Structures are given as structure tokens and as C-alpha cells.
Amino acid sequence: MSKTNKIPTFKTEAEERVFWETHDSTDYVDWSRAQSVSMPNLKPSTKTISLRLPESLLEQIKIEANKRDMPYQSLIKAWLSEDVKENRRAQ
Structure with missing residues (x-):
């Protein structure tokens, strides 16, 4: 197990976003211990x-x-999605 830094506490989501945009997550998270998750009810943005x-x-x-x-x-949306998939395959 690798030694990781403590993740700071953030006052806002914007503050957290700036932090992760400027820091490497491998310094804070031991990705070797990560597990896959399934979120079947998660809807795309x-x-x-x-x-x-x-x-x-x-x-x-x-x-x-x-x-x-x-x-x-x-x-x-369905037609657009189908067309994009077909164009990707054609390339």
C-alpha cells in the first residue's frame, strides 16, 4: 500500500474543482485499492x-x-445517436 496525502476539506464545490484540476489524484488516492462500481440508475447529464x-x-x-x-x-436523439455510431464505424 502506498502512502497518500490527506484530502483537504473544501468549503465549496468550486474550490474542490480547482484543487483537483491542479493536483494529481495519485498523491491522494491509492488507486490500487479501487473497486469497480455499477450505477445502473445513473442518468447521463x-x-x-x-x-x-x-x-x-x-x-x-x-x-x-x-x-x-x-x-x-x-x-x-435516437436518430442522432445512431448516425454518430454509424459514422464512427465508417471512419
Whole structure:
């Protein structure tokens, strides 16, 4: 087991973020003792964006989403995800 430094106490999340951006975690954590964890209910972070589409395209997407019984925004995300995966494989 390697000797590690004590992790300081932080007053704010911003203070902690600055600390970890400027310090190597191997000085503070014995990674050889780390264990894998599974977080099946953890949802990925999302970011709201504004996307301008022609009204006719949006209506077509909504019709397709309705046929699949899913929200149109979910269908757009699924299509984007599939396209990105296909493009990665093609490269």
C-alpha cells in the first residue's frame, strides 16, 4: 500500500474543482485499492439546446414519432445517436 496525502476539506464545490484540476489524484488516492462500481440508475447529464427546423420537417418527425409511440424529441436523439455510431464505424 502506498502512502497518500490527506484530502483537504473544501468549503465549496468550486474550490474542490480547482484543487483537483491542479493536483494529481495519485498523491491522494491509492488507486490500487479501487473497486469497480455499477450505477445502473445513473442518468447521463443532458444539455438543453435550441434547434431551428423547418416546420414541415418537424411535422414529419412528429408523425414518425407518433407511429412509434414515442416523444418526438426522443426520436430525434435516437436518430442522432445512431448516425454518430454509424459514422464512427465508417471512419
